[in-house]
Amino acid sequence: MTWSTREIAELSGTTVKTVRHYHEIGLLEEPDREPNGYNKRYEVCHLTRLLQIKRLTGLGLSLAQVAELGTAAHGHPSVFQEIDAELEATVERIQSVRQELAVLSRPGATPDVPTVFHEVAQPLRDNDRALLTIYSQLFSEESMDALRQLLATNPHEDLDEAFRDLPADADDATRQALAEWMAPFVGANRSVTLETKAGTFREAEAARNAVGQALQALYNPAQLDVLRRARELSPAMGTAPDQGAKEALGGSDDAPE
Template structure:
């Protein structure tokens, strides 16, 4: 028994256009033709179409299907590569589901990274934007340290003093605010020092991450606030160097 192009396409769950395309790229042999010029497909054509459909349904590309015809020893490596891609896709989907679940909880905010929903209401817009940038550039461990400080050591009065610091704040005011903030930078007041480790895998990427943070700080905070953060960092580092090491 033989079939026309339309019939073989319907039997294989394909389309006439697809069958013709497989002929063009060499995946499907051309069938014999009847005296009137019509193609007549046989069982071997149907089984080939079903094989291609099964492989492409598993994620095998048409180029890989073609390669499998000439390299029978490479089948396993193709399937392993596709399985690894699927595993990575599954992990990404699981991450998405976890984030969606977190965003579905009461009080969660899409304006801050996952895990910061509990402190979002106390953050101003520029703080939210900076944390969003941090979450992209720095490691999960770094962000956990930031989140713990915000959750476990709320300092609303100090936060407001820093946020309301005018750009023309005098030297004494800047130094006083910096000294108040410093213990939270080096961990002396919290037990959780903040060490921002870039996610980057190369020195160039790490440098780009730190440069991006510098630009973000300049865009989101005024010069007095940036100066206070710089002073707090230097004070915290000096205090950390002077603090005796723990056993």
């Protein structure tokens, strides 16, 4: 018994267009034709091959990989191992996405900060939130977790508010007073060392430059000046590359002097 193109497509759960495409790329052998030279006569071997192709592509193989495998019974284990590794990575990504969606589904959740900062984001302002987003891209998960824990302690709400409310035209006395207030908390006991995700010196340098640009864009000159003065006044100055994490979310040494 033989089948027409339409019949073989229906039996294999595919389409006439797909069957013809497989012929064009050499994935499926052309069948014999009826004596009239027009109608094709598909046999069991063609149905078997179509079902093999369907199964393999359903497992994630590309048509090129299916062609490489051919019809050999032993196959190529490395191809299947590669697909399995890709699927494992996909599953991990999906699980991570689901975890984030679960957090964002909670009452009061906000999508404009990284999920890890959900519980401490409430008092933060737009510039703080933006900086957290940038930090999460540039710095390690361990650094972000340490920064989250520091923000969660929140023992100096008055200082935080004074810094965030500081106007760009604040006079020198106001800046100095705020810097002196802030300095004790910029030391080692209240600092976070932010380690970049960068794998090369060039990438690390790019990350530091990005932080500097972000600080200049998100905080006014008076605030940046206070951060600089506080670092200079801090007895622990120089113990970590990113001091004063509580103020300006870890005001970087890349802030303009």
